[in-house]
Amino acid sequence: MMRFLRFLSSLWKKFAELLGWINTRILLTIIYFLIITPLALVFRLSGKQFLDLGFNRATETYWQVRPDTELKKENYQRQF
Numbered sequence: 001m002m003r004f005l006r007f008l009s010s011l012w013k014k015f016a017e018l019l020g021w022i023n024t025r026i027l028l029t030i031i032y033f034l035i036i037t038p039l040a041l042v043f044r045l046s047g048k049q050f051l052d053l054g055f056n057r058a059t060e061t062y063w064q065v066r067p068d069t070e071l072k073k074e075n076y077q078r079q080f
Contacts, residue, residue: 043050052062
């Protein structure tokens with residue numbers, strides 16, 4: 001009896017693994033085509049660029065200077 005239950009359990013685990021593999025592909029495909037692709041099209045049509053990927057030989061550095069902020073103990077205790 002135990003041998004049969006082990007076989008049944010391993011069969012069930014393989015079936016669950018197969019279903020998980022299929023569901024992952026289906027969900028990722030749906031998310032990609034229904035959420036990410038339309039957002040990318042809207043941003044591309046509006047001209048929005050989130051990364052500055054251009055290369056300019058005239059610039060010395062691409063470092064962006066941040067404004068100085070006052071260092072306070074409260075800012076470091078509760079950061080989030």
